[in-house]
Amino acid sequence: MNRELQLADDYIHRTNRIVFLTGKAGTGKTTFLRDLRQNSLKKLAVVAPTGVAAINAGGMTINSFFQLPFGPLLPNSSEKPDSHFSLEKRELLQALELLIIDEISMVRPDTLDRIDLLLRNIKQTEYPFGGVQLLLIGDLSQLSPIIRDEDWSLLRNFYSTPYFFSSLALVKSGYVRIELTEVFRQTDPVFVDLLNQVRQQQISDDALAKLNRQYNPTPKDANDHIVLTTHNRIVQEINGSRLTELKGDLFEYKATIRGEFPPDSHPTDINLQLKVGAQVMFIKNDNSLEKLYFNGKIGHVVRLTPDTVFVQCGTEEKELIVQASEWSNIKYKLEDEKIGESHGW
Structure with missing residues (x-):
């Protein structure tokens, strides 16, 4: 600590x-x-x-x-x-x-x-x-x-x-x-400084110039840009359209639900559809000692098997091997003078 x-x-x-x-x-x-x-x-x-x-x-x-x-x-x-x-x-x-x-x-x-x-x-x-x-x-x-x-x-x-x-x-x-x-999440001091200035709404002329240099009015692949929208329906339409445009086989990964886990608490789609080349974003931190990914990290699918997704993130040499992850829906209960947990998965 x-x-x-x-x-x-x-x-x-x-x-x-x-x-x-x-x-x-x-x-x-x-x-x-x-x-x-x-x-x-x-x-x-x-x-x-x-x-x-x-x-x-x-x-x-x-x-x-x-x-x-x-x-x-x-x-x-x-x-x-x-x-x-x-x-x-x-x-x-x-x-x-x-x-x-x-x-x-x-x-x-x-x-x-x-x-x-x-x-x-x-x-x-x-x-x-x-x-x-x-x-x-x-x-x-x-x-x-x-x-x-x-x-x-x-x-x-x-x-x-x-x-x-x-x-x-x-x-x-x-x-x-x-x-x-x-x-701990970011190691680039220039990027961290830019984030801090934007966060504090006190950005310097130099930092603003650095940001503006990243602007590309004619990107090679506009489909890789992140689109911010106001409704899930629009998100689903955009993602579905981009997925359809990709060639190759469609893989579907179905979530398994055990116990009580209401639909409005699901962290992602029950049926996740992917193709090689699809851009993906992690929505959970890697809690292992390796800390290979974090909530918000972006990459591209490079290989797919029935139970594994291989993701390449930016210029990182190592592919990330992604398999089923467990989410739990917790309820508290008193057990022998201690507060215990019951789970839906």
């Missing part, structure tokens, strides 16, 4: 302070979360604001875990939001010691305040969040909360911003902010 990661680890294991762990992409937030899940002695649960984020974090969605509605949650409400909880859910929350919220930049402040109310009611204490320690992980320069105008018209009477840090409970309790600065 570097100094910041060690500091975060010490705060989690030696104190009960709320910690906001932030940092740009590639600084080790996901690795820290994975190691914490495996090694912490605290009774913990991992939640995230969306289904895909929860799958990536190895946890549940916030709304599912706390049985929250999706609309605005007014902090002055006199309702008892835990009145419909089962005995099993109450016992689970009663045992909870550490709540980890990944992708915290997407979480609204009213959601945090409702979690605070639920935990205080369950644990029958006025300590913020019922005395449960929070680890909030995310990057405020990435995804922001999704909030409709009509919802914000109600919530703005209570909150100064739609971001999590405006939560009344969080303001009351305070938190420690730890920023990770060492980038």
Whole structure:
């Protein structure tokens, strides 16, 4: 661990302070979360604001875990939001010691305040969040909360911003902010510097000139360009059209689902169709010691067999051998005074 990661680890294991762990992409937030899940002695649960984020974090969605509605949650409400909880859910929350919220930049402040109310009611204490320690992980320069105008018209009477840090409970309790600065994912210092300037919206003339030199108005193969769109339907049409244009045999890889894994939480297509020459992007980090790929890495399919995809990434000499990867849909349950997990795969 570097100094910041060690500091975060010490705060989690030696104190009960709320910690906001932030940092740009590639600084080790996901690795820290994975190691914490495996090694912490605290009774913990991992939640995230969306289904895909929860799958990536190895946890549940916030709304599912706390049985929250999706609309605005007014902090002055006199309702008892835990009145419909089962005995099993109450016992689970009663045992909870550490709540980890990944992708915290997407979480609204009213959601945090409702979690605070639920935990205080369950644990029958006025300590913020019922005395449960929070680890909030995310990057405020990435995804922001999704909030409709009509919802914000109600919530703005209570909150100064739609971001999590405006939560009344969080303001009351305070938190420690730890920023990770060492980038492990990228090794090119010029590229890292460009990313930082764009991220901070303070780009120099020199950096802008470097970016503009990469612009090519007449690319040799426009099909390799990444297209950003607003709807999955458009994505599927573009990908399907590009795949049809490629020559060669079509290979189809079908996912195997065991247990409970709802369709809206699937991280990718159930039936993945590929041809040699297709451009692909990894959507998961390589958790092995080799760290051969990461979420967002792009390459081209160079060979296909019934159970293996061979991918060439840029100028890298070594082909990546890609086989079936396991994703799990987790539910928490109390087992012999410990918080255990049940999985769908």
